[in-house]
Amino acid sequence: MPKPDLKLVRPLEAAPAIRLENFQAWFGETCVVNAGALEVPAHKITCLVGPSGSGKSTLLRSLNRINDDISAYAMQGKIFVQGQCNHAGFKDITHLRSKVGMVFQRPCVFPCSIKENVLFGVRDKTLSKIDRAALVEDCLKSAALWKEVSHRLDSPASTLSLGQQQRLCIARTLAVKPDILLLDEPTASVDPVSARALETVIQDLKTRFTIIMVTHDIRQTKRIADHVVFLCDGEIIETGSCGHMFSKIAKPKTRTYLSEEFCDC
Amino acid sequence: MSKRAAINIIYAGALRVALLVSLSILAFLIGSIIWQGSKALSFDFIFSDARDFGASGGIRYQILGSLILIAVSALLVLPLALGTAIYRSEYVTSEKLGRRIDLAIFSLNGIPSITYGLFGLIIFVNLFGMGISWSIGSILLAMMILPTVTVSSYQAMRAIPDSYRENSIALGLSRAQMVRRVILPQSLHGVVTGLLIGLARAIGETAPIMFVATAFSGVTWPRSINEPVSTLPTHILALAQQATNPDALRNAWGTSFSLILIVILLSTLAYVARHKLQPGRPQ
Amino acid sequence: MQRYAFLSAIISSGLILVILGTLVIHSGPALFGQDLDLFSTTWDPSQSQYGIIPMVFGTLFVMCIAMVLALPLGILSAIYIAETRSDRLRRILKSSLEVLAGIPSIIYGLIGVAYLSLWVADGFELQTGRVILTAGLLLALMILPTIITLSEDAISGVSRQVRENAASLGLYKYEVIKHVILPIARPDIAGASLLALGRALGETMAVMLVIGSLDRLPSPLFNALSSSQTITSKLGREIAETPFGSTHFSVLVFMSLILVSFTLIITLAAQKMLNQEARHV
Ligand SMILES: Nc1ncnc2c1ncn2[C@@H]1O[C@H](COP(=O)(O)OP(=O)(O)OP(=O)(O)O)[C@@H](O)[C@H]1O
Ligand SMILES: [Mg+2]
Numbered sequence: 001m002p003k004p005d006l007k008l009v010r011p012l013e014a015a016p017a018i019r020l021e022n023f024q025a026w027f028g029e030t031c032v033v034n035a036g037a038l039e040v041p042a043h044k045i046t047c048l049v050g051p052s053g054s055g056k057s058t059l060l061r062s063l064n065r066i067n068d069d070i071s072a073y074a075m076q077g078k079i080f081v082q083g084q085c086n087h088a089g090f091k092d093i094t095h096l097r098s099k100v101g102m103v104f105q106r107p108c109v110f111p112c113s114i115k116e117n118v119l120f121g122v123r124d125k126t127l128s129k130i131d132r133a134a135l136v137e138d139c140l141k142s143a144a145l146w147k148e149v150s151h152r153l154d155s156p157a158s159t160l161s162l163g164q165q166q167r168l169c170i171a172r173t174l175a176v177k178p179d180i181l182l183l184d185e186p187t188a189s190v191d192p193v194s195a196r197a198l199e200t201v202i203q204d205l206k207t208r209f210t211i212i213m214v215t216h217d218i219r220q221t222k223r224i225a226d227h228v229v230f231l232c233d234g235e236i237i238e239t240g241s242c243g244h245m246f247s248k249i250a251k252p253k254t255r256t257y258l259s260e261e262f263c264d265c
Numbered sequence: 266m267s268k269r270a271a272i273n274i275i276y277a278g279a280l281r282v283a284l285l286v287s288l289s290i291l292a293f294l295i296g297s298i299i300w301q302g303s304k305a306l307s308f309d310f311i312f313s314d315a316r317d318f319g320a321s322g323g324i325r326y327q328i329l330g331s332l333i334l335i336a337v338s339a340l341l342v343l344p345l346a347l348g349t350a351i352y353r354s355e356y357v358t359s360e361k362l363g364r365r366i367d368l369a370i371f372s373l374n375g376i377p378s379i380t381y382g383l384f385g386l387i388i389f390v391n392l393f394g395m396g397i398s399w400s401i402g403s404i405l406l407a408m409m410i411l412p413t414v415t416v417s418s419y420q421a422m423r424a425i426p427d428s429y430r431e432n433s434i435a436l437g438l439s440r441a442q443m444v445r446r447v448i449l450p451q452s453l454h455g456v457v458t459g460l461l462i463g464l465a466r467a468i469g470e471t472a473p474i475m476f477v478a479t480a481f482s483g484v485t486w487p488r489s490i491n492e493p494v495s496t497l498p499t500h501i502l503a504l505a506q507q508a509t510n511p512d513a514l515r516n517a518w519g520t521s522f523s524l525i526l527i528v529i530l531l532s533t534l535a536y537v538a539r540h541k542l543q544p545g546r547p548q
Numbered sequence: 549m550q551r552y553a554f555l556s557a558i559i560s561s562g563l564i565l566v567i568l569g570t571l572v573i574h575s576g577p578a579l580f581g582q583d584l585d586l587f588s589t590t591w592d593p594s595q596s597q598y599g600i601i602p603m604v605f606g607t608l609f610v611m612c613i614a615m616v617l618a619l620p621l622g623i624l625s626a627i628y629i630a631e632t633r634s635d636r637l638r639r640i641l642k643s644s645l646e647v648l649a650g651i652p653s654i655i656y657g658l659i660g661v662a663y664l665s666l667w668v669a670d671g672f673e674l675q676t677g678r679v680i681l682t683a684g685l686l687l688a689l690m691i692l693p694t695i696i697t698l699s700e701d702a703i704s705g706v707s708r709q710v711r712e713n714a715a716s717l718g719l720y721k722y723e724v725i726k727h728v729i730l731p732i733a734r735p736d737i738a739g740a741s742l743l744a745l746g747r748a749l750g751e752t753m754a755v756m757l758v759i760g761s762l763d764r765l766p767s768p769l770f771n772a773l774s775s776s777q778t779i780t781s782k783l784g785r786e787i788a789e790t791p792f793g794s795t796h797f798s799v800l801v802f803m804s805l806i807l808v809s810f811t812l813i814i815t816l817a818a819q820k821m822l823n824q825e826a827r828h829v
Contacts, residue, residue, distance in 0.1 A: 176718050
């Protein structure tokens with residue numbers, strides 16, 4: 001079987017939101033991600049799938065340089081965010097992070113009210129009170145949380161249920177107005193019903209953001225992904241459109257993993 | 266550059282300056298002790314008698330006195346702390362009583378060391394008429410380190426899983442037997458660590474012993490419990506008060522260095538005890 | 549076994565009461581005996597004047613200097629150490645700080661006598677360097693390791709998750725610390741500071757050697773370059789020479805009682821703060 005050229009499977013209509021070149025991530029002496037080249041299309045949902053420990057979170061966390069604060073971490077190669085290198089192109093790392101928002105696997109709310117949580121990343125002092133209220137409402141609506149919390153915006157965020165907290169984290173990230181959203185297993189800690197609700201939220205967000213999402217749920221991938229990246233042992237095995245990846249022409253390894261059979265990799 | 270970015274830079278600078286200042290203080294303290302101490306320290310210094318009010322000669326009897334004080338205070342504090350910890354962990358059933366005991370014992374930590382000295386002077390020297398004697402020093406030091414030893418032992422006992430207790434009772438052991446055969450061996454690391462940490466602190470204390478247990482010169486080893494001894498910290502005190510005499514000052518540094526070496530030795534032993542004596546437990 | 553354990557517990561818990569009781573009983577003569585003006589500003593036993601205000605003032609003054617210097621320095625250093633990427637730097641610093649925290653106070657006193665007081669005398673062109681400022685500086689040095697170590701524990705005890713969440717919202721480092729980490733670590737840092745404060749208040753040896761032992765209020769009042777006296781240095785200097793049972797002795801015991809009340813409250817409050825559970829997110 002001829003080796004598919006990764007560039008060919010890129011949808012040609014838009015410039016990639018994120019592009020990796022010879023990317024490698026290291027923890028101490030071990031190379032945990034060896035991604036080579038990868039392009040993530042804009043305004044699509046790209047799902048990162050692969051077995052546990054394959055480096056999905058590491059890859060995701062490299063994109064907005066959250067890993068930089070871990071002393072053992074080192075990277076090689078280049079990452080371009082909307083055409084700008086995420087190191088050299090962003091002298092001020094906070095600019096990168098407000099462009100590339102991230103929601104972590106486990107929801108983590110700050111010890112303050114729901115409203116303050118949503119506005120946590122909004123550091124624009126000139127914003128009027130009305131604008132702030134509007135922003136809170138807007139973000140909570142986008143995260144499908146408004147109905148549940150609109151009457152108690154000032155109560156502590158820790159009183160929310162886990163699923164609600166996860167949506168609050170999404171709302172909080174939206175308030176910073178990023179272009180790209182990184183979601184690390186956003187549905188992992190919530191029940192199946194809330195997970196479906198979150199999926200709808202994510203699909204609605206697609207029009208405004210480029211979404212990169214890690215998930216372990218194959219069926220979820222099938223439901224919402226436009227584009228799938230399959231990672232195994234730190235290597236990108238295959239990437240392609242959702243249709244391609246779930247079809248017969250995908251690589252055997254991909255097919256085994258995505259058909260939820262035992263995968264030996 | 267935005268205002269926030271500017272603040273961030275100022276803040277990073279402030280952190281760096283603070284660390285640098287702290288580091289230089291650290292380096293100064295450690296450096297001066299090692300530098301001055303190593304100049305004065307020698308084999309002779311450690312093993313000879315003090316002469317000329319400490320300005321020449323060595324610190325043989327001071328080391329001996331300090332060791333006697335802490336050795337006896339260890340003997341005094343150990344049964345008391347162990348008993349208290351056992352009572353607190355194995356016999357107290359009401360949470361309220363437990364907290365009262367904790368409070369009473371923690372409070373000892375809040376008493377300034379000079380007050381122990383005053384207390385010893387009133388009770389032992391004057392009311393009991395013991396005069397200035399090393400045994401008072403041991404008693405006071407034992408009181409001072411009681412919280413440390415008790416709490417460390419108690420925490421080790423609390424960490425023993427309740428299944429151990431249930432199983433021993435189920436095997437027909439009485440509570441006292443269980444304490445002896447299960448609780449004590451399983452909490453040994455906490456007891457030893459607490460004791461060593463306490464002794465490391467006790468040996469450096471000056472205020473509680475300086476007017477009840479020690480004499481500055483002319484003291485050798487004690488022949489009865491009612492005699493004063495000479496100790497390392499009180500020796501440093503006496504020498505520091507003659508700091509204008511360079512010989513006295515040099516010996517003060519030498520004595521300090523020896524004292525610190527003993528403290529470090531005890532702390533290291535405590536560290537080792539914590540890790541080596543810890544019983545392996547199935548999860 | 550039960551009887552032995554019970555007896556030990558009674559004795560251990562009773563000690564604090566015995567100590568406090570002894571102090572109270574023996575401050576009796578000072579409080580109720582003659583018509584003494586304890587809260588005056590003159591201390592002159594030969595005239596039967598036992599004003600303890602100079603000592604109380606000296607204690608508070610020295611303590612304030614120490615805290616004002618050590619607290620910001622210690623907390624900023626703790627933040628740096630907790631936030632540094634270098635594990636090695638952290639390990640080295642933490643272990644040297646622990647060694648420093650274990651150094652007996654008399655050795656700090658020696659450092660004060662041998663260096664600090666001379667530097668202060670030179671720097672401010674004083675006749676003697678044994679002044680309030682020196683004592684404050686020395687105490688600051690003494691409590692700095694404690695403050696740094698405990699605050700660092702508190703700050704690095706805040707989970708990495710919280711930091712990462714805040715950073716990924718585009719907050720600057722100082723904002724993460726100010727708005728997220730310090731609020732969460734505050735009770736622990738407050739506990740650490742109180743513990744250091746208690747230690748500074750009760751410290752005798754280091755202070756006694758460098759304070760200059762002058763039983764008068766400084767003039768002007770807030771002149772840190774004058775000699776003074778703290779309660780502890782007063783006790784350390786005079787107890788041994790004062791006849792047991794005299795009024796003078798009783799006043800000293802009373803001063804000690806005041807000191808104990810302060811340090812007890814502070815230490816117990818610190819203990820309570822540090823023992824609070826379930827505050828970490
Ligand atoms: N801070 C770290 N230090 C050292 N090694 C790490 C660190 N974080 C992750 N690793 C290692 O990197 C590899 C990839 O981890 P990563 O978290 O990216 O996996 P993952 O694909 O997200 O797995 P999961 O699906 O279970 O979340 C693992 O082998 C892990 O042990
Ligand atoms: Mg992961």
